[in-house]
Amino acid sequence: MAAWAERLSGVRGVLLDISGVLYDSGTGGGAAIAGSVEAVARLKRSPLKVRFCTNESQKSRRELVGVLQRLGFDISEGEVTAPAPATCQILKERGLRPHLLIHEGVRSEFDDIDMSNPNCVVIADAGEGFSYQNMNRAFQVLMELENPVLISLGKGRYYKETSGLMLDVGGYMKALEYACGIEAEVVGKPSPEFFRSALQAIGVEAHQAIMIGDDIVGDVGGAQQCGMRALQVRTGKFRPGDEHHPEVRADGYVDNLAEAVDLLLQHMDK
Amino acid sequence: MAAWAERLSGVRGVLLDISGVLYDSGTGGGAAIAGSVEAVARLKRSPLKVRFCTNESQKSRRELVGVLQRLGFDISEGEVTAPAPATCQILKERGLRPHLLIHEGVRSEFDDIDMSNPNCVVIADAGEGFSYQNMNRAFQVLMELENPVLISLGKGRYYKETSGLMLDVGGYMKALEYACGIEAEVVGKPSPEFFRSALQAIGVEAHQAIMIGDDIVGDVGGAQQCGMRALQVRTGKFRPGDEHHPEVRADGYVDNLAEAVDLLLQHMDK
The missing domain is CATH 3.40.50.1000 (HAD superfamily/HAD-like)
Known part of the structure; x- marks a missing residue:
């Protein structure tokens, strides 16, 4: 080197x-x-x-x-x-109304976004929010769309907290990609x-x-x-x-x- | 045809x-x-x-x-x-002691299995059991193993309940594969x-x-x-x-x- x-x-x-x-x-x-x-x-x-x-x-x-x-x-x-502000810009540019599967802490970044009648899913590192119920709801929203759009804020495998390694959004993105037969767009x-x-x-x-x-x-x-x-x-x-x-x-x-x-x-x- | x-x-x-x-x-x-x-x-x-x-x-x-x-x-x-009885046979043959991420309803199939000091993870359609905490625990067990073994009971994308489509084990298998950089063995x-x-x-x-x-x-x-x-x-x-x-x-x-x-x-x- x-x-x-x-x-x-x-x-x-x-x-x-x-x-x-x-x-x-x-x-x-x-x-x-x-x-x-x-x-x-x-x-x-x-x-x-x-x-x-x-x-x-x-x-x-x-x-x-x-x-x-x-x-x-x-x-x-x-x-x-x-990624969150960058995603908001994309949503506005493309007229996308998201169903959000995100952490409560970042929800305020989406305050200006129209979320009625969702035509896409936005997923981020939701931590405890990645319950089966929430994942299943995101899956169902995607399966009901003719052209499902999944936007993922990053695709990290894991990160380190003071308590140890923690699963990041990437795996959950892969789970939805596989279940829906689609490919996510990664922002971040x-x-x-x-x-x-x-x-x-x-x-x-x-x-x-x-x-x-x-x-x-x-x-x-x-x-x-x-x-x-x-x-x-x-x-x-x-x-x-x-x-x-x-x-x-x-x-x-x-x-x-x-x-x-x-x-x-x-x-x-x- | x-x-x-x-x-x-x-x-x-x-x-x-x-x-x-x-x-x-x-x-x-x-x-x-x-x-x-x-x-x-x-x-x-x-x-x-x-x-x-x-x-x-x-x-x-x-x-x-x-x-x-x-x-x-x-x-x-x-x-x-x-898949559960077939998995138990594999575990016994290969001397594997599983950490289980499975549905409570199928736990009795594993009654005869040694689960001390796990050297593999067995994942099945856990439904509500697919919490972030449980997924993270399975991830951490795998990351601590020198040769991580992940056994998945099936790899279905989704199934249909009377209430609608439901995420199956496949997506969660993909999530752990991606996060750990490994490939699961599928039984079923x-x-x-x-x-x-x-x-x-x-x-x-x-x-x-x-x-x-x-x-x-x-x-x-x-x-x-x-x-x-x-x-x-x-x-x-x-x-x-x-x-x-x-x-x-x-x-x-x-x-x-x-x-x-x-x-x-x-x-x-x-």
Whole structure:
């Protein structure tokens, strides 16, 4: 693998995943990952452009930012690209009226959306909301549609809470795809449109940007397919096997966000 | 399509699916499908061998047979091939100790099985038992195993209750496969071993047997891949689109079991 200087040359913008990179979510608000609060602060004092690019869909952006601020992070709502607002834009553009299978915490993001007489299903990381009854209702709505549309906020396999690994929306998306014989549209990482909208928000081209995440497929693979570089942190849902993933190889592996930021600031074009 | 006489020549044994063919399950025991009670009786008076081959895994065989007898069917426990007893045999042969994610109604089938310190997960149509908490627990057990083994009792997409279409185990199997990056072993239709064990029970070769079911993939496709012929009934979960399925074409489509039995008895080799 090339030296860090080469791998990081010309980087102007940084996309940061949140869960597993900044903090581990969990009861009581979760816990900041050691060194991440300071790492974000240093990054924001540098000339590098920063954008938070998350698949978090259990909380509204407002609530998420509130949690992070309480943990000490320098972050504001306007700096976050998240699937729920992106989905609302798609629903409006296409005249779609969703049946929602989502977490209560994110419901307020859909306040402006017409939900009468649903002609699509929107699924997100619903946690305990993924009851059999709720899944069956979403399934029945889809089966009654002539052209069933299923939109999934992300397709993560699992994430890490302070209490352990937790099933993410991806499996439930696969369950509905299989039961209905359809394919979901994914809003969020790893969809290229989603990365591009985050880059657009900071005015940085893909080849000038680097993604830092804990998910080898959703963060690293997705960003690379979009023309970006990507580092995987060994925090959050990282597992040692990720460094030998059959399909995805990060541009670098770092112990945590603090190490990633050290490297970026050290090798940044002055 | 050839004439019925040709399509049905040489049939000596009949495998009958239960749910959607004999009856629609549902609250209060469900309801017999019109004509099916008499059709089973006629079939059993004929020279044809009969075996019930079901993926039912919400009830023990004893309970299932009890329900059917109350609806008027001539059926006994020894005539039913079902996934739970077949799974118990596999667990014992391979020294597997399961974590069970199954319906309470079928738990008694596993009374003889060692469940200490689980080294595999067995999943069945758990209905309301498919809570997020239970799915997450099964996921965590699998992720802690070095060589995770997931056994699924069937892989049906959905079935029909008197109240409407209901999600079956298949979607939940897909969810765990995706989240854990593994492939499940399916016990039940459409697995060839399962059909073969039903045929063995009545001493009939695959080419001499015909399957009658409402599931174009699980019943019809599975039986055909096993060398049998198969009819699809237009009851239960049948949907008109099934007659133009991209991969599976039944040897015949009939309105219900009664019509299937009429045809069989009419064209049977005397």
